[in-house]
Structure formats: C-alpha cells, structure tokens
Amino acid sequence: MQRSWLVRPWWAALFLGGLIAGVPGTAGAQAPQASSAIAPRLQDATPQAQQRVRRALRNRSASKRNGALAPLGPHLATLYYQHEAAGPAGVRRLFGSTKRTHQAQNARYHRPVSRDGRSVTVTAVATNTGALLSDLRALGLERGTRAGPAVSGRLPIAALDDAARLASLRGMVPAYAQTHVGRVGSEADTAHRAFEGRADLNVDGSGQKVCALSDSYDRSPTAATTARDDIASGDLPGPGNPAGRTAPVDVLDDSEPGSDEGRAMLQLIHDIAPGADLGFHTAFGGIAAFVQGIRDLADPNRGACDILVDDVRYNTEPFFQDGPVANVVDSVAAEGVAYVSAAGNDGQNAYQDGFRDSGKQGVVSSGAVAHDFAPSGGAVDTLQRITIRPGGTFRIFTMQWTDPSSLVDGSREADTDLDVALVNDTLGIVAQSARDSDALGLPVEGVLDYTNLGAVDANQDGAADSTYHLVIEKAAGPSPDGVKYIHSGFNYEIEEHAPSGPTLYGHPMAEGALAVAAAPFFNTAAYNANVDPAVLELFSSKGGIKVRFDETGIPILAPEAREKPDLTATDGVDNTFFGTDSAYDTDTHPNFFGTSAAAPNAAAIAALVWEANPGFTPTEVYDHLKSSAQDVTDRQTRNGAFVSVPSGVDAWSGHGFMRATAAALPVTLADLGAVLEEKRAVLTWTTTRETNNAGFGVEHKRGDGTFETIGYEAGGGTTAESRTYRHRTAPLGPGLHTFRLRQEDLDGSTTYSKEITLTRALSTTHSVSAVTPNPITDEGAVSVVVGKPQDVRVEVYNVLGQRVALLHDGPLSADDPKTLALGDNLRSGVYFLRVTGPSFTATRQFVRVR
Numbered sequence: 001m002q003r004s005w006l007v008r009p010w011w012a013a014l015f016l017g018g019l020i021a022g023v024p025g026t027a028g029a030q031a032p033q034a035s036s037a038i039a040p041r042l043q044d045a046t047p048q049a050q051q052r053v054r055r056a057l058r059n060r061s062a063s064k065r066n067g068a069l070a071p072l073g074p075h076l077a078t079l080y081y082q083h084e085a086a087g088p089a090g091v092r093r094l095f096g097s098t099k100r101t102h103q104a105q106n107a108r109y110h111r112p113v114s115r116d117g118r119s120v121t122v123t124a125v126a127t128n129t130g131a132l133l134s135d136l137r138a139l140g141l142e143r144g145t146r147a148g149p150a151v152s153g154r155l156p157i158a159a160l161d162d163a164a165r166l167a168s169l170r171g172m173v174p175a176y177a178q179t180h181v182g183r184v185g186s187e188a189d190t191a192h193r194a195f196e197g198r199a200d201l202n203v204d205g206s207g208q209k210v211c212a213l214s215d216s217y218d219r220s221p222t223a224a225t226t227a228r229d230d231i232a233s234g235d236l237p238g239p240g241n242p243a244g245r246t247a248p249v250d251v252l253d254d255s256e257p258g259s260d261e262g263r264a265m266l267q268l269i270h271d272i273a274p275g276a277d278l279g280f281h282t283a284f285g286g287i288a289a290f291v292q293g294i295r296d297l298a299d300p301n302r303g304a305c306d307i308l309v310d311d312v313r314y315n316t317e318p319f320f321q322d323g324p325v326a327n328v329v330d331s332v333a334a335e336g337v338a339y340v341s342a343a344g345n346d347g348q349n350a351y352q353d354g355f356r357d358s359g360k361q362g363v364v365s366s367g368a369v370a371h372d373f374a375p376s377g378g379a380v381d382t383l384q385r386i387t388i389r390p391g392g393t394f395r396i397f398t399m400q401w402t403d404p405s406s407l408v409d410g411s412r413e414a415d416t417d418l419d420v421a422l423v424n425d426t427l428g429i430v431a432q433s434a435r436d437s438d439a440l441g442l443p444v445e446g447v448l449d450y451t452n453l454g455a456v457d458a459n460q461d462g463a464a465d466s467t468y469h470l471v472i473e474k475a476a477g478p479s480p481d482g483v484k485y486i487h488s489g490f491n492y493e494i495e496e497h498a499p500s501g502p503t504l505y506g507h508p509m510a511e512g513a514l515a516v517a518a519a520p521f522f523n524t525a526a527y528n529a530n531v532d533p534a535v536l537e538l539f540s541s542k543g544g545i546k547v548r549f550d551e552t553g554i555p556i557l558a559p560e561a562r563e564k565p566d567l568t569a570t571d572g573v574d575n576t577f578f579g580t581d582s583a584y585d586t587d588t589h590p591n592f593f594g595t596s597a598a599a600p601n602a603a604a605i606a607a608l609v610w611e612a613n614p615g616f617t618p619t620e621v622y623d624h625l626k627s628s629a630q631d632v633t634d635r636q637t638r639n640g641a642f643v644s645v646p647s648g649v650d651a652w653s654g655h656g657f658m659r660a661t662a663a664a665l666p667v668t669l670a671d672l673g674a675v676l677e678e679k680r681a682v683l684t685w686t687t688t689r690e691t692n693n694a695g696f697g698v699e700h701k702r703g704d705g706t707f708e709t710i711g712y713e714a715g716g717g718t719t720a721e722s723r724t725y726r727h728r729t730a731p732l733g734p735g736l737h738t739f740r741l742r743q744e745d746l747d748g749s750t751t752y753s754k755e756i757t758l759t760r761a762l763s764t765t766h767s768v769s770a771v772t773p774n775p776i777t778d779e780g781a782v783s784v785v786v787g788k789p790q791d792v793r794v795e796v797y798n799v800l801g802q803r804v805a806l807l808h809d810g811p812l813s814a815d816d817p818k819t820l821a822l823g824d825n826l827r828s829g830v831y832f833l834r835v836t837g838p839s840f841t842a843t844r845q846f847v848r849v850r
Helices: 009-016 047-056 069-094 132-138 157-164 194-201 225-231 260-273 287-298 324-334 595-612 618-627
Strands: 119-126 141-147 150-156 169-173 177-179 209-214 252-253 276-281 305-311 312-314 337-343 350-354 355-360 369-371 384-401 417-423 431-432 446-453 466-476 482-496 515-522 547-549 554-562 567-570 633-636 643-646 667-677 680-689 695-702 708-717 724-730 735-745 749-750 756-760 766-768 782-784 790-798 802-810 820-822 828-834 841-848
Touching: 047 069, 069 119, 069 157, 069 169, 069 260, 069 431, 119 132, 119 157, 132 141, 132 150, 132 169, 141 287, 150 157, 150 287, 177 194, 209 287, 209 595, 225 260, 260 276, 260 595, 276 287, 287 305, 287 312, 287 324, 305 595, 324 337, 324 515, 324 756, 337 595, 337 618, 384 417, 417 446, 417 567, 431 446, 466 482, 515 595, 554 828, 567 595, 567 802, 595 618, 618 749, 667 756, 680 695, 680 735, 708 724, 708 735, 756 782, 766 828, 766 841, 782 790, 782 802, 802 820
Parallel strands: 209 276, 209 305, 252 276, 305 337, 337 515, 515 567
Antiparallel strands: 119 150, 119 169, 141 150, 177 312, 350 482, 355 369, 369 466, 384 446, 384 466, 384 482, 417 431, 417 466, 547 554, 633 643, 667 680, 680 724, 695 708, 695 735, 735 749, 735 756, 766 782, 782 820, 790 802, 790 828, 828 841
C-alpha cells in the first residue's frame, strides 16, 4: 500500500524539532538578530576582564593549579571579573539579547545566570571535608542542596572569588539544564485511544498521584494563562474546576523562574487521567536540587507521588555511568514509585569515536595534544569542518569521554582533561570550553555556543556561508578510550567525520526509568489511515550509549547495553498557553511538541494501568506497557524523508507505540499461587475484572531454560465478572520449576503475569536454581537442594577470580531446598556463584546493578 504521511516541511522541522543539523538555509533569509546565548560569550567580556581571567586560570597542569579561580573554570571566572568590571548589566551583555523567542533552540535550554545578572546557579563538588554546603551558604548561597559530593544552589556572582578559595571546594561548574521541547497539536487522548480504555474499564487515574518535574509551574511572566485560569477552564484540577475535579495541584517547590513547562505537562496528564491527583517540583537549581526534588515527591510524608515524570537533563549527567539522578531514580523505583522521563530531542546528533593522539599541539593550549578526527590509517586531521550559515548557531551542550565521574558518591573519577574549541580558518578561537576537568574529576566539557553574526547582502540573497573547525585536545592525563559530543543549533552542517550516533544519556538510561520517545499525533493511526501505528518524530533521541563504569568507577567487563528508549508516546498536544498554534490541526490552541510532551502522556497512561491493576509494581507496569505496545517501523529524518527502523524492540522507538484501549489495559489478576500435589503443580488464580479476556496460556520453564506453553484455560470474554481458575500440570521432574500466565485479549494482544517458582525435591542428586532476579538491582536469591545429607559450600566470585562472599558452608538436609540471599553488599558487575559438594560443582553467572 502506498503510504501517505503528513510530511512536516523542513522549515517546520527547524522550529518544531529543535536540534536539527544539516537543514538547508532559508532562501531570502533576514538579517540575523542579536543572538541569545546559553553560555557567556567570553570574547564579549571587557578587555580587562579577559586579561584577569587568563591570569586567574594560568599555569594549568595535571599536577598543579596555581590560578586563583582555577576551581571555577573560564565561564564562572569570566562572570566574576565581568561583574567586577561592568556590574550586572555587563554580565547580561555576555549573553546577547535577553529576548525570549518561541524557537526551540532557546526555549529548551536553561541559562544558569539570573535575569538581573547578579547570581548564577552552580553545581559544586566538595572535597572530603563535608563542609561545602555550609561554607557556600555563608557566602550567600540560596536554595542550597546536597547530593553526595555535589552541592547545588544559586550563588551571588560577586562571591565567586571567595568561593574559589574555600578549602571545602574541589571545583564548581554552571548548572546548564535542558528540557526536551520543540515548539508547542494534537490529541494524545485520541491517538492512544485512552478515551476507550477509560470508558470500557471505568478507570480515570483515580487513586494515583502523578507528579511532574520541570522548570516551573506558575512563574512565567509571559504565559497567556495562569494556573488559576487553567483550573477555571477545566484544564487543571483545583477549587473551582467546572468538572468537579477540585483537588488542588500539590506544588512542593515552584521557586525557579521558567516558562511553566511543568504546568503544560500537567495539563496533558489531566487530559488522559483526569481522576489522578497531580503534583509539581522544579527540577532546576542544579543536579543536587533535582535529586532532592525527586526524593521529596516520592516521600510518603511529602509528595507521596505514585508516578513521577520529568523532561529535564543536565549537561554534567554522565554518559557512561549511572550518575546521582539515575541512582535516585533507581532508588525511588525500588520503593514502588514509577518514573517516566523524556528520551530527549537530539535525534542522532552526536559525534563519537576513539580518542586518537595526533602528535600535534592543540590551539587552546600549546602544551595540549590535538585529537585526530581521521579514521585510523588515514592522513591526520585535527580539524572537523563545520559550516555555519549567517544567523546560524552551532552548539555543543555536552562533550564527555570514557572516564568515571566525581559526581557519583564513592566513585573513582576522571583523570583526563579534554578541551574543545571552535576556530576559524586562521585557527583563531571563536568559542571554547576548557576547564580543568581532571582537577574537578568530571569527564565533561560544555557548553560551547557560537552564532555566526555575519551580515546578509543588500539583495537579501544571503552572505556566503562561513567555515569553521572543531578542535578537541587533551590537556592532561592518559588518552581516554573514547570521546563523544552532542551537537545542536540551526543553519549549520558538520561536513566530515560521521557526526551521528546515540544521544539518549543520563537518568533516562536508569534501569528504574521508563524513557519515552515521541511520535506526532498527525502521523498516528487515529489521524492517518495510512499509518500503523505511528511514525517517529525526526528529533526523537536514539538510544545505544553503553554503561561502562559501575558505581565505584570500576570499568564493567562487558559494557552494559540497555534497551532505551523503552516506549513511544505522542506529542503535539493542545494546551492553553505553551508554544504556538501549528498548521497540523484546525483549532487555535498552542501545540506542545517534543519528548517533553510525550513523557507526560506516557505517565498518564501508566496511571490508568495502575488503577486497573492496583497490585502492580513499577516494573510490572513497565512490562505491561511494553508488552501491549505496537511496533513502530518508520521514522522521519531531518531532511523530511521517511525511513524504516528495525522491527521489534529498537533504539529509536523502544518497544513501540503505547496503547490505552481496554484491550491494552490488562485483566486484573490476583492471588496467583502454586503448590505441589503428588509430583504435579497446581496453579490457581483469580481475576477481579474481565472485559476482553480470551483466556490464559500456562507457561513453564525448568531451571534456567526457556518458557514453553503447557496448557490453556479459556477466559470469560467480556463478562466483566470475577472468576477463579485452576490448572494441574503433568508430573514434574526433580529441580526448580517456574510458571507464569500469558493472558490473551480478544484482539490477539497478550500480557504476562508475575512468575512463580516451585522446587520438586530430589532423591539422589542435586539442583541449583538460576539466580533471580538477574540482573540483581536490590537483593537476589538462589535455591540449592541435595538428594542426600551432605556438606555444601556456596561462594561468590568476581570476574578476577576473587572470592567476595561466602553464602553457606556447612550441612544441608536431604530434599530440603536452601534459599540463599545475595547481592545486598555487592558492587555493580558480573559475578559467578559456585556451589560445591563432595561429588559435584555447579556454577551460575549473574549481574549486580546498583
């Protein structure tokens, strides 16, 4: 069948998608306006300030930092001396125009400097004195928060010099944050058919509390509506809501100014799950503040949220290691709180390669050695050519390399310092990010931000494109295995050396998180008969970055490839104020595009699933959403073309497009049990509602084998009544047996129950179960049974052959399964369980992930 998609033209992609590289420039372009930068333009500081910055940061070396402001790096040092020389107005001038536009490249980044130019939000790393938070508060730090070695808050720029001299300070960086929004139509309720699920199953999210973390809730001075307006119009719950949804939004912290993107996210949740309670906490203020916000919302004594959703990411969140935000996400998920996160709007805008020592000096420092961009065996090339058209912007939000991070509590840290610079044809530096990363222990550089302010000719035909070059250089330490940066902007193109790769990183990579990709509503089956089920957005981030370090900073023997993103939800959803109206619907409401919009839609669907299945754990909610999703096989590229993505689980759409119909929402299953009766297993279970139940397949696996169907029990169809089922198996052999139910809907879709295990005793031999769960995120277990009484030793070894735990050393009774707990005191990594008896040895491999 010839497909007919609603193709978003390239110019719409530029504004709606945000991070688009390689998009052609507009014909008849207007003269560029003064740019609005994210990072301070160091070259615009006063000559006196620039000279003082160079002096304050001089004598960079791997072993000694003599510069007075070296712990702050060039961005913060420039802010300090520019403030001394020209006051707050001079600080504001470093960022160009202060006018906010609706273009994604401005709206989706958070500038850490306050609008009045007097303070800056920072993330600081403490030495081992433990006094940094109190020391910085004494210097005027506001909203100070601590998470392990990281301290975040808003510090007066005038206090930066005193902060740099603190014995408790190891280093400090600006808190650059990013949200995942394009320009803000569409109807997620219809695209996901959630209205059918609510009606057929009589669910609306009641009993669930869904809470958002974003920039702000009701702080924007330019938003067309306020929170009070949205309550009065029925778009948010609260006193005066015309539909009687009077429970107010629980706002724990709305202290950071912003665009009120969090309020727009809550509107989307309220559309799909109108019965759910809502909450909010800002995610801005630095990484430590973000971590504290998650803790507060998950705390039963404060937010008491069941589902958290965010659309924020910091540029210092590690690529190759679970950072402090990822770790707290895993922590709250283990406590029963589901976590949904926007996958990102970076597409595959990433350069990645092994670091190659060119043998040539760098441009930032004559003592540095430049990276060779050319593939091995080719001619050395230390310059990556980039074309930036007049008025165009090129940006590196974050560049990282394969080192562990000092932000992770108890971890080893970076011992390499890389810098990055953008230069012109004469090697003059036009933008750079060059701080002492190894001294700070962070394997991160960024933000590098440059706008080509070249003039346009009088005929408006456009000036000639400008050619620039990127240089990456090693200032100190050993050469890392790899280097990677994520690029963005508009009207630019990287001309060489494969600038594409995975871009999903940070806490959406956490095992406890559900990372959500985006598909526009107009390219879903509900709105386009030629689409089944959806076409992925051109900007939705690609997964595939591997976790290479455990929580202690030790390299993982086999780098962990996590399946991210997990799912796809729709974006382009109507709201009352966020964004501008698009040409893709017939109403005049603003439209909200980006994975920032997809994530709250996913969270709302999760609330419906959880209401229908109140006994589910977060993992069971995730598993159900994945098993009921529809495979996405197409995506739009940045040049407007449509291309295929691999069938099944893929690095673009995850498990596929989420559904919220009654067929997708599961039959509520309770009291699954299993007992042994004369060598046979007897399984019993009860359903509390049946609206589309074709029946249950009974599946079984022995030991660590694979599941096979061993029976079937017909379901109640659309009876909507509670039913009890019983299934008796054939005789079982000795050893461990695992069972689960495959619930089949009338439309052919399936979901799975939890697994339940039984051990049939032995007579003359032994049995050692698989370690479950595997990987272990909290605590695992193994079962050992012997056929006759004997002494048995159960040990755990790491990949180096070192014994790290002794679980049992002594007698076991015959036919009496011994269940042993493991994993609680183990670090992340691969381990081997060894069980030894007088006449046998058994080994089981497992993985521990914190």
